[in-house]
Amino acid sequence: MDERTGLPVVGMVGAGQLARMTHQAAIALGQSLRVLADSRDDGAALVAADVVVGDYRSLDDLRAFARGCDVVTFDHEHVPHEHIVALAADGVPVHPGAAALRFAQDKRAMRERLTELGVPCPRWAPISDAGELDAFATQVGWPLVLKATTGGYDGKGVWVVGNALDAAAVLASGTPLIAEQKVQIVRELAADVARSPFGQGAVWPVVETVQRDGICVEVIAPAPDLDDDTAEQVQALALRIAGELGVTGVLAVELFQTADGLLVNELAMRPHNSAHWTIEGARTSQFEQHLRAVLDYPLGSTAQTAPVVVMANLLAGPDDVVPKGIDERVHHLMAHWPEVKLHLYGKHFRPGRKVGHLTALGDDLATVRARVAEAADYLMNGERT
Amino acid sequence: MDERTGLPVVGMVGAGQLARMTHQAAIALGQSLRVLADSRDDGAALVAADVVVGDYRSLDDLRAFARGCDVVTFDHEHVPHEHIVALAADGVPVHPGAAALRFAQDKRAMRERLTELGVPCPRWAPISDAGELDAFATQVGWPLVLKATTGGYDGKGVWVVGNALDAAAVLASGTPLIAEQKVQIVRELAADVARSPFGQGAVWPVVETVQRDGICVEVIAPAPDLDDDTAEQVQALALRIAGELGVTGVLAVELFQTADGLLVNELAMRPHNSAHWTIEGARTSQFEQHLRAVLDYPLGSTAQTAPVVVMANLLAGPDDVVPKGIDERVHHLMAHWPEVKLHLYGKHFRPGRKVGHLTALGDDLATVRARVAEAADYLMNGERT
Numbered sequence: 221m222d223e224r225t226g227l228p229v230v231g232m233v234g235a236g237q238l239a240r241m242t243h244q245a246a247i248a249l250g251q252s253l254r255v256l257a258d259s260r261d262d263g264a265a266l267v268a269a270d271v272v273v274g275d276y277r278s279l280d281d282l283r284a285f286a287r288g289c290d291v292v293t294f295d296h297e298h299v300p301h302e303h304i305v306a307l308a309a310d311g312v313p314v315h316p317g318a319a320a321l322r323f324a325q326d327k328r329a330m331r332e333r334l335t336e337l338g339v340p341c342p343r344w345a346p347i348s349d350a351g352e353l354d355a356f357a358t359q360v361g362w363p364l365v366l367k368a369t370t371g372g373y374d375g376k377g378v379w380v381v382g383n384a385l386d387a388a389a390v391l392a393s394g395t396p397l398i399a400e401q402k403v404q405i406v407r408e409l410a411a412d413v414a415r416s417p418f419g420q421g422a423v424w425p426v427v428e429t430v431q432r433d434g435i436c437v438e439v440i441a442p443a444p445d446l447d448d449d450t451a452e453q454v455q456a457l458a459l460r461i462a463g464e465l466g467v468t469g470v471l472a473v474e475l476f477q478t479a480d481g482l483l484v485n486e487l488a489m490r491p492h493n494s495a496h497w498t499i500e501g502a503r504t505s506q507f508e509q510h511l512r513a514v515l516d517y518p519l520g521s522t523a524q525t526a527p528v529v530v531m532a533n534l535l536a537g538p539d540d541v542v543p544k545g546i547d548e549r550v551h552h553l554m555a556h557w558p559e560v561k562l563h564l565y566g567k568h569f570r571p572g573r574k575v576g577h578l579t580a581l582g583d584d585l586a587t588v589r590a591r592v593a594e595a596a597d598y599l600m601n602g603e604r605t
Numbered sequence: 606m607d608e609r610t611g612l613p614v615v616g617m618v619g620a621g622q623l624a625r626m627t628h629q630a631a632i633a634l635g636q637s638l639r640v641l642a643d644s645r646d647d648g649a650a651l652v653a654a655d656v657v658v659g660d661y662r663s664l665d666d667l668r669a670f671a672r673g674c675d676v677v678t679f680d681h682e683h684v685p686h687e688h689i690v691a692l693a694a695d696g697v698p699v700h701p702g703a704a705a706l707r708f709a710q711d712k713r714a715m716r717e718r719l720t721e722l723g724v725p726c727p728r729w730a731p732i733s734d735a736g737e738l739d740a741f742a743t744q745v746g747w748p749l750v751l752k753a754t755t756g757g758y759d760g761k762g763v764w765v766v767g768n769a770l771d772a773a774a775v776l777a778s779g780t781p782l783i784a785e786q787k788v789q790i791v792r793e794l795a796a797d798v799a800r801s802p803f804g805q806g807a808v809w810p811v812v813e814t815v816q817r818d819g820i821c822v823e824v825i826a827p828a829p830d831l832d833d834d835t836a837e838q839v840q841a842l843a844l845r846i847a848g849e850l851g852v853t854g855v856l857a858v859e860l861f862q863t864a865d866g867l868l869v870n871e872l873a874m875r876p877h878n879s880a881h882w883t884i885e886g887a888r889t890s891q892f893e894q895h896l897r898a899v900l901d902y903p904l905g906s907t908a909q910t911a912p913v914v915v916m917a918n919l920l921a922g923p924d925d926v927v928p929k930g931i932d933e934r935v936h937h938l939m940a941h942w943p944e945v946k947l948h949l950y951g952k953h954f955r956p957g958r959k960v961g962h963l964t965a966l967g968d969d970l971a972t973v974r975a976r977v978a979e980a981a982d983y984l985m986n987g988e989r990t
Contacts, residue, residue, distance in 0.1 A: 224646060225951050226927040227935070243652070244629050249935070250949025250961065252652045261609060267628070267637045267654050503944065503966075518939040525910060542611040550612070550634070554903040559888065564635025566610050576635065581888075 221290060227251050228515055231285055232264075233276050234295030237565035237574070238491045238507075239264035241499070242295070245507035255295075256285045263566040264295075279303045286312045293469055293514045294490055297325050298371070315417065315468035315514035316489045323465050324489040328369045328398050337464055339457065340483050342476070343401040353387055353399055360401040369396045378434060406477045408485070409443050410494035411458035414470050414509040414519055421462060422509065422519040423455045424502055429474065429494050435572070438593070441497050441529040444585055454482060461487070470495070470510040493533065493574075498522075500561050500579050501529030526581035530588045532596040534576035536569040539602055549599050557595040575600075606675060612636050613900055616670055617649075618661050619680030622950035622959070623876045623892075624649035626884070627680070630892035640680075641670045648950040649680075664688045671697045678854055678899045679875050682710045683756070700802065700853035700899035701874045708850050709874040713754045713783050722849055724842065725868050727861070728786040738772055738784055745786040754781045763819060788868060794828050794860045795879035796843035799894040799904055802853050807894065807904040808840045809887055814859065814879050820957070823978070826882050826914040829970055839867060846872070855880070855895045878918065878959075883907075885946050885964050886914030911966035915973045917981040919961035921954040924987055934984050942980040960985075 222229050227250045232239045235257035243253040243264055256272050257265040265271045274281030276299050283306075286292050291313045304318040316324075323330040331344050345356040347366070357364060366387060368377035377395075380402060381387040390397065408431055413423040426446060430438035442451070458473040461484075465471075472492030474485040495506035504512075504520030512519050541549065546569075553562065557580075564576040578596050582588040607614050612635045617624045620642035628638040628649055641657050642650035650656045659666030661684050668691075671677050676698045689703040701709075708715040716729050730741040732751070742749060751772060753762035762780075765787060766772040775782065793816055798808040811831060815823040827836070843858040846869075850856075857877030859870040880891035889897075889905030897904050926934065931954075938947065942965075949961040963981050967973040 221932070224651070224927075224953070225949070226929065226931040227949070228932060240632060244632050247625060247629050247652045248946070248948045250931075250947075250951055252951070265654070266609070267632045269650070269652050269654060269656070271654070503946075512939065517936055518943065520939065521943050542609075544611065546611040546635075547606070547613060551902055554897065554905065558903065558906050561633070561888075562635075563633045564610070564612070566635055566637070568609070 222251070225250055228290035229254055229270075229288060230511055230514060231256065231289035231292045232295050233282065233285070233292065233299055235262035235264035235268070235271070236295050237263050237567070237576075238295040240267055240565055241496075241505075241563070242491060242507045242510060243268045245505055245511055249508070249511060251511070254285070254289060256281070261568075266566045277303075279306055282307055283310065286310070291315055291514050293510070294321075296490070297321065297488070301325060316471075317466065317468065320466045320468065321489055324487050326369050327367050327486075328396070330487055331398060333465065334461070334484055337461070339461060340481060342403050342483050342485070345399050347391070347397045347399045350384065350388065350391060353391065354384060356399045357384070363402050365400040365402050366390050366397050367400060369398055403476055403478050403483060406479065407443075409446070409454065409475045409477055409482070410439070410492070411454045411473045411475065412470060412492060412495040412498075412506060413455075413458045413462050413473070414506070414513040415459075415462040415467050416513045416519060417468050417516045419463070420519050421459045422504075422522050423459055424495060424498060424506070424522045425524055426451045426454045427494055427497070435533070435535065435574075436493050437533050437535065438589070439494055439497055439531040440585070440589065441501055441524060441531075450482070457482075457484075469513045470506050493577075496563070496577050497529045497531040497579055499563070501525055501531075501581060527583050528585045528588050529579065529581050530585075530592045531577055531579045532592045533574050534564070534578065534596055534600055536571055536573045536575050537601040538571050540569065541602070542569045545602070549602060553595055553599050556598070557591060560592060560595045607636070610635055613675035614639055614655075614673060615896055615899060616641065616674035616677045617680050618667065618670070618677065618684055620647035620649035620653070620656065621680050622648050622952070622961075623680040625652055625950055626881075626890075626948070627876060627892045627895060628653045630890060630896055634893070634896060636896070639670070639674060641666070646953075648952055651951045662688075664691055667692060668695065671695070676700055676899050678895070679706075681875070682706065682873070686710060701856075702851065702853065705851045705853065706874055709872050711754050712752050712871075713781070715872055716783060718850065719846070719869055722846070724846060725866060727788050727868050727870070730784050732776070732782045732784045735769065735773065735776055738776065739769060741784045742769070748787050750785040750787050751775050751782050752785060754783055788861055788863050791862045791864065792828075793870070794831070794839065794862055794867070795824070795877070796839045796858045796860065797855060797877060797880040797883075797891060798840075798843045798847050798858070799855050799891070799898040800844075800847040800852050801898045801904060802901045804848070805904050806844045806847060807889075807907050808844055809880060809883060809891070809907045810909055811836045811839045812879055812882070820918070820920065820959075821878050822918050822920065823974070824879055824882050824916040825970070825974065826886055826909060826916075835867070842867075842869075854898045855891050878962075881948070881962050882914045882916040882964055884948070886910055886916075886966060912968050913970045913973050914964065914966050915970075915977045916962055916964045917977045918959050919949070919963065919981055919985055921956055921958045921960050922986040923956050925954070926985075926987070927954045930987070934987060938980055938984050941983070942976060945977060945980045 235255040246253040254270040425442040428443040472488040616639040620640040631638040639655040810827040813828040857873040
């Protein structure tokens, strides 16, 4: 508890854009997010008052960071499981807890648990050698997908392999793997929910996430042409997963829509790119909701604020626009697209890196989508399509 | 320019709630607001990364603060005029500039200028002695209003006096004064606009501001039952004042609605309580717009996001709820009023002090207004009306 304000102190391990946007939400709630940053240059460290620089892989650093926090939460899944267990054993309230987080940290554990729960997933198998892979390939055919059980994100740790020879190179690395059927995807969806320790759940409208090279480039809320029954089933499924896994905070359930139905692709237990649109597009943003959930506050309304909301990620183009040029582009962005909302994360630009996002609201999907895409392309590449 | 991000550094003198909420807006624009705080306990100093503790009355402190800022702006009107002139002479871009700010700092100068411009105001006169006051009272009658020309806010520096005897005590203090006719007010309105150095102007819908004991308690957007012609006239008047006075940044024009028409009451050249509703209630909040304006960025859309928006100030009640009890009340607030958005300023509670505000959006004025008022009363007084 902050003695000056009488309000809780939330500590977030990690100081990237998720922590940065969570801090914005914390300010409204009378709080100031404490962040554990790798460096003073991290996106959240540039804007927060209560910054601890330390190593999330060090239990000593985590313990020092947690001191004085009413709850500890995460902006990424990379904190070692045993450290989260140790923090909880110290009496630190940690949300989501170690038992739930395991299913976001370990893809094999996630697949095993979802399979037990009867949640539809791509066909999969744990793989420890070429023989097991060969057996699995016989069932699902080539190409198939190999995934590192831990440490992957944004397409890293995922390999689409066309044959046993290609797979051999991945197997040779010694990385613990699972194999998954390469399903024919119609499109990708996401269902974002929040759940509090008390057990209250809240779910935002199901969205379509548009990927390019394994990275999300665009999110459309609500998912276009998704019938109400399916949308409700997906929302119910996501809430059920949150409950069964004991998730506290925000849970993102990423799904594949296929000709044969919906399959769960990935889980993330933190604010997630698929719900950045909620900052302007929902009555309660995922960042405020995550704070409410981990603090066991009642959850806020998830109602959408406009018929159509589109978010486009800002993926840095090949130009070096930092420090030169980005400010001029922001001027032009504001002049040409006055209805578009800008979010920059304070990150160094590297080609392909997510350095921010844009959001627009409206009535007509095609118009809103085209405007946001144009604006994002201009801001990153300096050209108008 | 921040070398890491390639984006500008805005410095705001003062670190109260206006700076606190401006910092939230700055984060989205990729910036981090630099604040000049009286103390580390100031509302914005609790949440911002770039805090300088110093005295806004010291030119040395202001100069040190301004170093490295691309523009300096203000969260209050109390910086001495000559210091603002000196900063500008140093080459620091200051917005609003000294010439404009004078009309927000000096009520006599404001009345003289508005009178020259033909802007409708209450009848007024500068007062230096009892004889001048007597002559003015003969014209407008008792009671009348005495105002300190400088330093007033939230009802401070304003005296309603019923007769010459009451007025004598105020005159005896030696405070430079103007006298104003005490007009019969139907209600109070405000027109908030932004203007950039380039000369672009933007105006939000005209609002009704509900006052109690000289302090704003509630703001309703748009002002109920205001006919479109009058609303447009008020908006045009506010934009004209911003242009004629050379205002850069946000300008709040507070007005009296009377049986005989509208009269300008006060001007404020900074984000203003009458536009806090814009955070959720308009496409561009006054805080983002103020940053855009002082940076000479193009201005954002001022469209309202719902038919009715009501903001209620949180004025601390007699209870000592800090540090005890406020967090429990926040829980109950969120449970009972899930649609209401909370903004707490990190301030110490003192009876009557503005410690935050609530905002709600909807379709039906009576419902939204009642809900927000109930919620504010509960949060401050611990009781449900």
